[in-house]
Amino acid sequence: MAQYVWGYLPEYEKERDDILDAVDTVFRSGKLVLGPSVKAFEQEFAAYHGVEHCVGVDNGTNAIVLGLRALGVGAGDEVITVSNTAAPTVLAIDQIGAVPVFVDVHPETYLMNVEQVEAAITERTRCLLPVHLYGQCVDMAPLEEIAAKHGLPILEDCAQAHGARHYGRIAGSMGKAASFSFYPTKVLGAYGDGGATITSDDETEANLRRLRYYGMEKVYYVVSTPGYNSRLDEVQAEILRRKLTRLDDYIARRRVIAERYAEAFEGTDLITPALAPGNDHVYYVYVVRHQVRDRVIEALKPEGIELNISYPWPVHTQSGFAKLGYREGSLPVTEAAAHEIFSLPMYASLSDVDQERIVEKVQNVLAKL
Numbered sequence: 001m002a003q004y005v006w007g008y009l010p011e012y013e014k015e016r017d018d019i020l021d022a023v024d025t026v027f028r029s030g031k032l033v034l035g036p037s038v039k040a041f042e043q044e045f046a047a048y049h050g051v052e053h054c055v056g057v058d059n060g061t062n063a064i065v066l067g068l069r070a071l072g073v074g075a076g077d078e079v080i081t082v083s084n085t086a087a088p089t090v091l092a093i094d095q096i097g098a099v100p101v102f103v104d105v106h107p108e109t110y111l112m113n114v115e116q117v118e119a120a121i122t123e124r125t126r127c128l129l130p131v132h133l134y135g136q137c138v139d140m141a142p143l144e145e146i147a148a149k150h151g152l153p154i155l156e157d158c159a160q161a162h163g164a165r166h167y168g169r170i171a172g173s174m175g176k177a178a179s180f181s182f183y184p185t186k187v188l189g190a191y192g193d194g195g196a197t198i199t200s201d202d203e204t205e206a207n208l209r210r211l212r213y214y215g216m217e218k219v220y221y222v223v224s225t226p227g228y229n230s231r232l233d234e235v236q237a238e239i240l241r242r243k244l245t246r247l248d249d250y251i252a253r254r255r256v257i258a259e260r261y262a263e264a265f266e267g268t269d270l271i272t273p274a275l276a277p278g279n280d281h282v283y284y285v286y287v288v289r290h291q292v293r294d295r296v297i298e299a300l301k302p303e304g305i306e307l308n309i310s311y312p313w314p315v316h317t318q319s320g321f322a323k324l325g326y327r328e329g330s331l332p333v334t335e336a337a338a339h340e341i342f343s344l345p346m347y348a349s350l351s352d353v354d355q356e357r358i359v360e361k362v363q364n365v366l367a368k369l
């Protein structure tokens, strides 16, 4: 049985001329690091979000690291987030010596349960870090209320939510700053690593620009606060500029695929994604739930369908984070979901024909359980 080709290859075949032209444009520009393409992409990406500034960085993890540090978060400070996320969200907090504090997630959307946030605040809390997971936004109004009441900045992790909207507001425009990843599978993906942190706050922007450039003040090339070499690559920036013009098309296509799945599995035991109020979902991943998830996955393997789980091991249960002191059972909704969720293939270049084959095979497996 043919293996379906996931990822960027079908897209590359369609967009090859444009991508190669982007590479050639940079190679001929005479400037390979922090040149005109990074500058233009930063302006265009900020404009897409209706914010003042965008600082391109080398990946989405460092977009969070720099975002936190630019907001003044440092060693020993507590950052409230979720355990049901990609490990890099939590790694970024850990890398600057800050302490991640987890709240549980909502049982139907698997997004941060905002009702638990206020009780998690201590005198050491310095930042709230909601993750707009799977492609839809956390319930922001109550979170913003808590942030204002306690004088805490919000850093949005938008690595899975390019172009998602919440009551009309675009993801990344709601916090004091927001981080993005352009890892190739993301809704806006580069041809390699990339990331960005956006903000409308001038001081945060200045901090970000210094931190990604060794911590140097550009005028005298003096390190004022030790930083990183964390620059967005010029080639990736030029490719991202081209792809940003198509982002709304990629999202539209993902929504068509999501609708088809929802239709196909209506009335079955497979639970399709719940849309939270006010949200326009961009379906970075199409996360479904089934009581015997592992049997469904196993039965589809011989059919050439390899399914991913986002995420099989909540961060607080991973051995590398044992030091945080969470026990099994401390985040019951997160842990229960992790046993039953999995993802159906979802990417903008998935063809109708391939999706139909996948649907048919999943329906067959479900019927035989």
Ligand SMILES: *Cc1c(COP(=O)(O)O)cnc(C)c1O
Residues within 6 Å of the ligand: 059, 060, 061, 062, 085, 086, 088, 089, 131, 157, 159, 160, 181, 182, 183, 193, 194, 195
């Ligand atoms: C992908 C991802 C990241 C990390 O981005 P990289 O570019 O891989 O470093 C962070 N947070 C979330 C929620 C992600 O999905």
